[in-house]
Amino acid sequence: MDTGFINSFREYQKAGNLWIDLNPLTKLSVCFALAFSTLVMRDYRYGIPLCLVLCLVAALTGKFKEFITLFGRLCLIIIIFVTFIRQIGMRTGNVTPLISIFGWQWYLESFIRGWDTISFILGFSGTLLLFFTTTPMRDLMYAFEQKGVSHETSFIMLASMQNIVDLKKASVTILESQKSRGIETDGNILVRAKAFFPTLGPLILAAIASTEQKAIAMDARAFSVQRKHTFLRELAPATQSEKIFSMAAWVWLAGTIVYKLYPFVLKLLA
Amino acid sequence: MAKIELKNVTYKYPFTRDFALKDITYTFNPGKFYGIIGENGGGKTTLCNLIRGLIPHFYKGKLKGDAIVNGIDIRDWDLGELSAQIGYVFENPFTQISGIKPTVFEEVAMGLENLGVPKEEIIEKVMNVCKLLKIEELITNNPNELSGGQRQRVAFASIISMDTEMLIIDEPTSQLDPEGTEDVFEIIKTLKRSDKTILLVEHKIDMIAEYCDEIIVMKEGGIAFAGPTHEILGNAQIMEAGAMMPQVAIFGHEMQKAGKPLAVIPITLSEATAQVKKRREDNVH
C-alpha cells in the first residue's frame, strides 16, 4: 500500500508550489483584484504584460499546457472578434488597408484601436482562468465550507461542475456505442455531425437519469445525515503573509483606481 | 440491533401497471444473515429499496401496508438518519461510485467523512477494508478507470467501511472472479460475527448455501418460500419458483434417480463429500 499517499492525508495537502499551495480564498481574492485592475486600466500597456505574467505563473505551477490551450483559443477568438467589430465604420478617414478576406477589407487601424479592449478582456478572463486551472474545484469548496457555507450548497456546486465532465464522458460513451454498431463517428466534420446530432436528446435524458442515480448514490454514503462532517483532505488555513499578499493585491487595485482618477480629479480642481 | 417488520406490504412503481411487491409479511430479526434469492424481476431489489427507505422517499409510487424499521414506520424515517444505520450496496456497481473523488482511497472514505468519524479512524478503516477486498494496489487509481470487478470491489468497500448496524447487499459479486466472490462472502461472515443484521440478494446459490442462516425465495413480488437454509435449499420445489438449487443438491437428486441415494440431500460441498464417503463405507460393509 502506498504509505506516502496515505500519510499525505495526515497533514495539510501540499503540492510543494508557492502559488498552488496558497489557500484557495487567498488565490481567489488576489485574482479578483487583478482582474478588476485590468477593467480599471483598460490599457494594452497594462493588460499585455499582465497576460504574460499570467502565462509565467501558469508555467511556474506546471499548468502551462492546460492554461495555454484554453487561453490561446480565447486570445484568438477575442482578437479576431474585437478587430472585426472595430473595423466596422473604418472605411472613411485616414485608414491603411491591410488584407481583404472574402471581400471584407481589414484595416491596420482596427487592430491598433482594438488593443486596449482586447487586453482588458484577455487580462480579466485570463486571471480568472488562471485561478480555475490552478485551483481544484473541491479545494475551493473545502475553503468555502470552512467559512460556513453548507455541505449541501458546496456539493451542489461541485456536482454541477462534475455534470459538465460527466456530460462530456456521456457523449464519448454514446459515440463509442455507435461505433461498435458500425456507425462511423470519426472522420470529417460532416460525418461527426451526422452521428452526433441524433444523440443530443438521449444525452440530456441520460444526464437527467444519472443525476437521479447520483442522488441515490450520495444518500447511500450518508451524505444527508445531520452531523459534523470530517474532512479527510485538509488545506492549510491562510497564513499571515498570505493575508498580507491578498491585501497588497487590493491595494494595487486601489492604486490603479487612483491612477486613473488622478488626472480627472486634477481637472476638476482646476 | 436492527429489526424490520413488514406487514402486508404492497408496492407499485410509478407509471407501471403491475405490483412489484405483493402483500409481504415478514420479520427480519437482529443479528441474522438472510439470503434472498429468486427469479429476475421477482422483487428482490424492490424489497431492498423499501427497507432502506428509498421507497417511498425516492421512488414515489403506491405503497400500502406497514414497513417498520427499529420501531419506526419507514414513511416517518429521516432518510439521512436511516443512511447512517443501514448500509446499502447497490445491484449495479457502476452507479455506486460517486464520481466526485479522484482516488479509490477517497472514494472509500467518503461515507466515513459524512458520518463525521475522526480522521485517524477513517484512515485505519479504509486501509483495512481495502486490504480485505484486495484493492490496496488500486488506492491511488481513479475510480472511473477500473475494470468492472475492481469497481464492484470499490463499491462494496465504500459501504462496508461505514460499519452500519444493518447491511443490505444486492448482488455484490455479479462482476467478481470466483476468488473475489469467496472473499466477499468471507467478509460478510465476519461482519455477521459482529452482530449485524444482513440481507443479501444473490444468485450464486452454492455460496448462499454455505453462508446464510435463513433463505427467502421471492417470486412475482411475493415470498414463495422462507425458512432455515437447509429446509429451503434441499427442496426441489424452489426450482419451480425460478430459483436455482445448489449443484450438490442437484447431484443428490440425480443420485437418487440413479438408484444410489444419499441419506440426506446435501446443500454444501462438505456435506456432499461426507454423504458420499458415508455411502461408500456403508456399501463396503
Next chain:
Amino acid sequence: MSIEINNASFTYPNGYVALENISVTIKDGERVAIVGQNGAGKTTAVKMMNGLNKPSSGDVIIDGVNTKDKTTATIAKSVGYVFQNPDDQIFNQTVRAEIEYMPRYFKFSEKEIEQRVNYAVELAGIEKFLKINPYDLPFPVRKFVTIAAVIVSKPKYIILDEPTAGQDKHGLEILSKMIDRLQKDGVTVLTITHDMEFAVNNFHRIIAMAHKNIIADGTPQEIFWNDKVLAEARIKKPIIGELAMQLALDGNILFCDELVAKL
C-alpha cells in the same frame, strides 16, 4: 477466416499497460469462453478485437485483413461487442428504439428491420419489454437489451462481456440457447464470464487470463484440472469438479452425470 491477435500490447491513456504481448486466434464457427481474475485484461483484450481499443503494438487481423488503418465502425460491422456495463451502450428511450437503432440508421427496408428485430428479440427473450424505457429495467434485462441491439446488426463474430452477471436460472438458459442458435446460424461467439458452471456447460474451448496475458487455452478439463492455472487466474473448479477432487476420483470430472456414473 478468423480473429487473430498477434503479439499485441495495450496501454491506457493514463499510462497503465493493461496487456503485454498477447497472441490468440479465434476461428470461424468456434465458441470460446474467456475466464480469469478481475483486472486481468479481458475487457481490454476483446475491445481490441472490435477496434474500440487500438493496440499500442502488435496486430489485430480480422478475416485476413490487418485492422491497423480501419475505423472501429468498419471493424464492428463484422465483430459485434456487447459492453460489460449496459449503461455504456444504451442511449435510446425505449427498448425497441435501442434495438432498431442500427438498421434504421442504415435505412434498411421496413421488412428487413422487422425481420432482424424479431430475430434478435426472440433470441434475447425480451419480447415483453419492447415498449419500456431501458432505464426502468432491472440490470440483467438491460443486458439482454444490449445483446439484442448487437445481434440485430448481424455481425459474423459476437463478443459478450459478462452476460451471466446477475442472471437467474431462466436468464442463463436463454443465454445458453442463444449461443447455440447463433452458432447454428454461423456466428462465432466469444464470451467473458465469471460463472464457471456456465463456462464448462457451454464451451469446449476456454481461455484463462491473468496479469495482462493469456495463461492457458484449452478444453474445460485442461483448464479446470490444472491447479496452477486455477491459482493464477483466481478461478475455481465448478463445484462438481471440486466434489470429485475431494473424493479423490480420477478422470477430470466436471459434470454431474459423469460423477453419478462414477460412484
